Amino acid sequence: xxIQISNGRVINPASGLDEIQDxxxxxxxxxxLGQGPAGFAPNRVIDARNKIVMxxxxxxxxxxxxxxxxxxxTLESEMFxxxxxxxxxxxxPPDTDPPLDEPGLVEMLKHRAKGRxxxxxxxxxxxTQQLQGTRLTEMGxxxxxxxxxxxxxxxxxMDTQVLGRALDYASTFGFTVWLQPQDGYLARGGVAxxxxxxxxxxxxxxxxxxxxxxxxxxxxxxxxxRARVHLCRLSSAAGLDLVRAAKAEGLPVTCDISINHLHLxxxxxxxFNPHCRLVPPLRSLRDRDALRAxxxxxxxxxLVSDHSPVDAESKQVPFEAAEPGATGVELLLPLALxxxxxxxxxxxxxxxxxxxxxxxxxxxxxxxxAPGSTADLCIFNPDQEWVVTPQAxxxxxxxTPFLNLPLLGRASHTVVGGFLIYEDARA
Amino acid sequence: MNGNPQLSPxxxxxxxxxxxxxxxxxxxxxxxxxxxxxxxxxQEIKKxxxxxxxxxxxxxxxxxxxxxxxxEIAAKRLSADVINLNxxxxxxxxxxxxxxxxxxxxxxxxxxxxxxxxxxxxxHLIANHVAPGIHVINAGDGRHAHPxxxxxxxxxxxxxxxxxxxxxxxxxxxxxxxxxxxxxIHALTTLRVPEVRVIGPKTLIPRDVExxxxxxxxxxxxxxxxxxxxxxxxxxxxxxxxxxxPTRDEYFKYYGLTPAKxxxxxxxxxxxxxxxxxxxxxxxxxxxxxxxxxxxxxxTFGIAVRMAVMSILAxxxxxxxx
Numbered sequence: 228x229x230i231q232i233s234n235g236r237v238i239n240p241a242s243g244l245d246e247i248q249d250x251x252x253x254x255x256x257x258x259x260l261g262q263g264p265a266g267f268a269p270n271r272v273i274d275a276r277n278k279i280v281m282x283x284x285x286x287x288x289x290x291x292x293x294x295x296x297x298x299x300x301t302l303e304s305e306m307f308x309x310x311x312x313x314x315x316x317x318x319x320p321p322d323t324d325p326p327l328d329e330p331g332l333v334e335m336l337k338h339r340a341k342g343r344x345x346x347x348x349x350x351x352x353x354x355t356q357q358l359q360g361t362r363l364t365e366m367g368x369x370x371x372x373x374x375x376x377x378x379x380x381x382x383x384x385m386d387t388q389v390l391g392r393a394l395d396y397a398s399t400f401g402f403t404v405w406l407q408p409q410d411g412y413l414a415r416g417g418v419a420x421x422x423x424x425x426x427x428x429x430x431x432x433x434x435x436x437x438x439x440x441x442x443x444x445x446x447x448x449x450x451x452x453r454a455r456v457h458l459c460r461l462s463s464a465a466g467l468d469l470v471r472a473a474k475a476e477g478l479p480v481t482c483d484i485s486i487n488h489l490h491l492x493x494x495x496x497x498x499f500n501p502h503c504r505l506v507p508p509l510r511s512l513r514d515r516d517a518l519r520a521x522x523x524x525x526x527x528x529x530l531v532s533d534h535s536p537v538d539a540e541s542k543q544v545p546f547e548a549a550e551p552g553a554t555g556v557e558l559l560l561p562l563a564l565x566x567x568x569x570x571x572x573x574x575x576x577x578x579x580x581x582x583x584x585x586x587x588x589x590x591x592x593x594x595x596x597a598p599g600s601t602a603d604l605c606i607f608n609p610d611q612e613w614v615v616t617p618q619a620x621x622x623x624x625x626x627t628p629f630l631n632l633p634l635l636g637r638a639s640h641t642v643v644g645g646f647l648i649y650e651d652a653r654a
Numbered sequence: 655m656n657g658n659p660q661l662s663p664x665x666x667x668x669x670x671x672x673x674x675x676x677x678x679x680x681x682x683x684x685x686x687x688x689x690x691x692x693x694x695x696x697q698e699i700k701k702x703x704x705x706x707x708x709x710x711x712x713x714x715x716x717x718x719x720x721x722x723x724x725x726e727i728a729a730k731r732l733s734a735d736v737i738n739l740n741x742x743x744x745x746x747x748x749x750x751x752x753x754x755x756x757x758x759x760x761x762x763x764x765x766x767x768x769x770x771x772x773x774x775x776x777x778h779l780i781a782n783h784v785a786p787g788i789h790v791i792n793a794g795d796g797r798h799a800h801p802x803x804x805x806x807x808x809x810x811x812x813x814x815x816x817x818x819x820x821x822x823x824x825x826x827x828x829x830x831x832x833x834x835x836x837x838x839i840h841a842l843t844t845l846r847v848p849e850v851r852v853i854g855p856k857t858l859i860p861r862d863v864e865x866x867x868x869x870x871x872x873x874x875x876x877x878x879x880x881x882x883x884x885x886x887x888x889x890x891x892x893x894x895x896x897x898x899x900p901t902r903d904e905y906f907k908y909y910g911l912t913p914a915k916x917x918x919x920x921x922x923x924x925x926x927x928x929x930x931x932x933x934x935x936x937x938x939x940x941x942x943x944x945x946x947x948x949x950x951x952x953x954t955f956g957i958a959v960r961m962a963v964m965s966i967l968a969x970x971x972x973x974x975x976x
Contacts, residue, residue, distance in 0.1 A: 544773075
């Protein structure tokens, strides 16, 4: 399959490229920018006039709900949704049922995902067996089965001795450990930020120090073990300050935030909107603004969808009882663009946070448009308006705080490994 | 799904879910209507026809005696048919969801739901779900709100103090877990009480509660100085488990209302309690049974206030009757 994408505005954040030129694809690779190889005869020409051609998005957190939660979503539905969102590589957390703690499970997932010839799926292995925080998993075997890193997902690892040893063991092999920093004791029973809104609505609260204490603990262990750690889903200004200082100190840490925490605060809970029941909780406006600034200045390395499809029944219950999480793979691109517009962030930099930067954390060769690189691309019209409705969302999960909001930008074409796997006929 | 559905676009009361966001005019309208209903209890036939032919479902997902009973009496005095459901014991244990239960009861032509639930936001959820024309009254949701209790407390305060604009009111105890306290705070500030104080140990006062317009005291002796109204909150026994408090005895020593502490308030201060009381834990018997206590009057007024709320929701006729 030879594809020529013509007249698009090509943005490659990794190199700073931002120019109108053609992209030439053959045998799964990019074989030319601006000018194709001599005698290039495309099977398909995509007219990208007035569109942006960018590397396919790399999402560090997308739950596909397989195995175990097929009633919420299936690999098929969620991988298609990711494709519609322009995502060409994604990492899925190990909090499936059973958790991804055995090589066989990971091989099966990789096999099922591969059979679909779609978005590249990179599983995160469980750091501890059953995510129970007591015994280590076979990390070497899991890596050989296809895991790119190891994680506890949302389950806090309360035992600091086990955490320290897990970091030590992982770093023996050079594996990165992904941790969501939230102190399990301080967060116990809580469903909202310990602030004005939780006090008003009478919701059990989680203080900011649940995050800062967990980050401090992890950073001390990083100093001790020199393990490489990726901190997932920061929620607070104070937590971000700790990461900023750790980076200045030279510790091998990176971090990400979700699209929800980039745009929302505790006030969006309104009168118990269950779509705002998230882990970690939405915090104050001050926190949100600090996270936005942190993403702009690079303290926050990546923006993620934190895609968590939940069925309607699990949300139509009182706020405290609602299953946490929001659908997100189709919103990552438009919400990154919205942030860039609102905060005057150069597009190259904004798009870097959903391509080259997460790809570096993932440690896979993706998120680039350069001669010789794998042809994973997303083409979109930045001026195309669409409304987030249940019908518009392809994910089985229709749960999002952004429901009914008009957004700009949606993929018209998604290319993975040189194959045009998604095309929106209307765009 | 996350709107505040209790007011219609024209500003009429559709449901009573929380005091927050209600204008003073609606609160006064409820209090005035309740005053009209107060005499019904003194009549030989304690009934008026306002809710004749209407079905009121008391939907209690959490145990209650006093609140459920006063709602039942109020509905019966308005000539409604009252159906009491203790849902813990039936469908929820069979796995039926909250909204399925509501749908089933709606199919039985319910006109009004009186809902109590252990989780904050349950009444909003139901109000957002029911068909137009069905009214929901929140009889307590988690830690969030208990608006009829707050209204009967306002009624009691007005009965004894006549006006709100010159009062100093103290709410004492477990504010963190109290839906009553949250609703009282909204009601008092809406009715322009100039000074609302909350008093309790730091473990029982919610973060940033000052944003609701109250002043926080941790020293009860200071906090009670010169107040006109003392509202005591119930302390649940389970608070000793989560390391919020050491013992009941120590709690009583620092935050129990004794005659000595009450002497710090104005001489004509009234003492209130939403019940049920823990004598010797948050309140001394001498005070609970003393001349300044209006606790039993609160219960009596509760019926008239709940009649007022129900009749206003059912059709705004409450104010016109005589």
